[in-house]
Amino acid sequence: MSKINTLEDLNKAAKRGLESIIPSKTKVMVGMATSGIASGAQEVYNALAEEIKKRKLDIILSKTGAMGMDCIEPLVDVLQPNKPRLAYSKVTAKKVPEIIDQIVKGAINGNKPAYRMDEEEFICLGEKKPYLKGPVPKDLEGIPKIGDVSFYKKQMKLATRNCGMINFESIDEYIAKGGYFSLHKALTKMKQDEIIDEIIASGLRGRGGGGFPAGIKWQTCRRAHGDIKYVICNGDEGDPGAYMDRSVMEGDPHSVIEGMIIGAYAIGASEGFIYVRNEYPLAVRNLQRSLDQAREYGLLGKNILNTGFDFDLKIGKGAGAFVCGESTALMTSLEGKAGEPRAKYIHTVEHGLWDRPSNLNNVETWANVPAIISRGAKWFSSIGCKNNSGTKVFCLVGKINNIGMVEVPMGIPLKEIIYEIGGGIPGGKKYKAVQTGGPSGGCLPDSLIDISVDFDSLWDAGSMMGSGGMIVMDETTCMVDIARYFIDFLEFESCGKCVPCREGVKRMNEILQDICNGEGKEGDIELLESMSQGLVDGALCALGSTAANPVLSTLKYFRDEYMAHVRDKKCPAGVCKALIRFSVSDEKCTGCGVCLKKCPTECISGEKKKTHVIDQTKCIKCGVCKESCKFDAIIVE
């Protein structure tokens, strides 16, 4: 590969890339991000490779990242010349011959694709390229267009623009999507201050959770004094149920790298680090490959794009501490020390990594930068809502039908995310709350279902945007148990440096455990509240000062549930084992005997066609009887 020095070189690479994105022969793509692999994409990929080889077919087999709809993976996309791109869902190795049959015969039979795409969007170029000339073939008309699938209808992909679309192993495909043209524009046509002004004008706020204006951060770092400056990417995503950053690092690593090079140039940094948790081995591998490719093309290293600008990037691997997602702890860890935070009275943009000016943004923030530079601040700020421009990526998990990663314009009502994109709650159950912002965030109850999803509204409601986890809970979720779960997580993840977090979270966990065990005492709730305030005010870092949020927000919206636990010794949701009792309804039990067979402790007895009885002394409250009863005859109270 020769180095890219000019716009012409870049165009040549883009041409090569486009030929592999929309090739002149059949291409089959498998979603091979972690979400795909976890559902069996590797077996599907191997089966496809074998089948293609066996039948001696001239088909390109390619890998791509995560499209987002994890609940229908493994996903296999088929793109044939002059035809729409078809997405086959929940593909297994067994189904592979059938799909290949369909490709060879050119007809759909039996295995219906989940959706089709008639064109591909090139966000950074501001254009769409059709896969086919003329109308959609008759037999494919019945397959819904991706834009008509409720999961995708209201989504808008900026940060995840290439995830699931391009082969993450190909830098040319990234360039064909408009990649590295923004870098070329920034380096050859824009002054450093102009770039910063553009980012400020775009209104881009840090996607890692805090929501601090990215452009202002860049400006402060640019103005800070220091012989060497650093740019850092925070890829230490550790919230339970959040994997947006992983998906971007796996599916479109170049977008992060390009954003960082542009940022480094604007700030005046000569070195950069991408801090990724080592539990993301695929992200580390894909990033490393992309860094090598960028270096080979002369997009990293000395004299980038022949402009005289020198900059290089390294990967720093985290050892799996949640606290290392906090900027000062992350930098301490990068320095090779134990990841502990420090007070931020002196900002890291002035004194950060090795005491030098350091600009840290998270994966999603960096991935937005190339799109802003190519399309302009005006375009970006036209998306989203007031003071919250652009989109936000969320991971929709928990008690929700469509589990997956979604990217929506900011300001979208929560209701639309839950009921339209997410497809509502499974099993006809009632929505109870959603936890946003991970363990440091809070829950939003049904009364706030119309809330605008943006930094400020979520903060005002006592939760926060966080990095983008959205854990949906239904009526069978106990909110005290949820608070206990998050506090337990934070107790485990506390670094232990400051007293309120190390000792306080531990004591709060003990109190919550007592409440869940039916040993709650009068005054416990008030003590939790006063301790929470002590944590908010007294903890050293953001992990500690927000650690009480799950308790504060559940107390704010579900206080009666706490009271039921403490006063009445009852768990209204039927979760806390010490407070519930399983029995059989006389009216509903048909005496079918299913529960009797399934009970692991053999504590259910009864004759056929007669009401069964549970022996309370042997019942371990596992809930298997309730799950297995078709007649809803098991009562939990």
Added chain:
Amino acid sequence: MVSFIIDGKKVEAEAGANVLQVARANNIPIPTLCCHESVAPSGACRMCVVEVKKGKRTRIVTSCLYPVDEGIVVETKTDRVLNVRRLVMQLLMARCPESDVLKDMAKELGIEPQPAFHPDTDKGKCVLCRLCVKACEDVVGVSAIGLSGRGKNKKVGAPFMEDSKTCIGCGACAYICPTEHILMESTDSKRKIWGRTFKMQACDKCGRYFAPIDQLKFISDKTGTPMTELAVCMSCK
């Protein structure tokens, strides 16, 4: 020089000083546990919190780290401040129920133990202020002890909690420990600390045992002073 207000009193201080230093210089008491003049502050114990108003923003900060600034308004005894101090004190009393230092400090501050916290039995008197670790690393320059584990499992000790091989027996850690957690047993010719027994050097002149031989060797190696010169105690020098 910057001027600002602390507890209603206008004060002046060198730029770069922290709030705690200025408060103490002005006879305003602020309790601390992890602060010592010999080592850089870490902000670990949170006892020294104060409320600072800067511009429109009021927040709780640790006075040992917060740099003074022109026009800030500092309050050292607001309800929010006292709530944090009380929580910290009660948490530490539950962690180290045997500590008399904590008991005395709590008494002085008018803080009672929190009955809802079940006292720990395995933490000794260590409040994890990290003064010992910093003294060993930054002042002595030996780094014989460090912190390991995280959260509630964090503890101070020699690597892998084995008997320290690098410790020179100087006792700086025991001296700086604010809660008397670190045990150092000294008899005439021997000193026990961190699982090791150190032989003491007898003064060439008066015969009094005055320092561990390992410590003198460390000084000799570092400064090039011959051991013979170091074998005389401070009183006889």
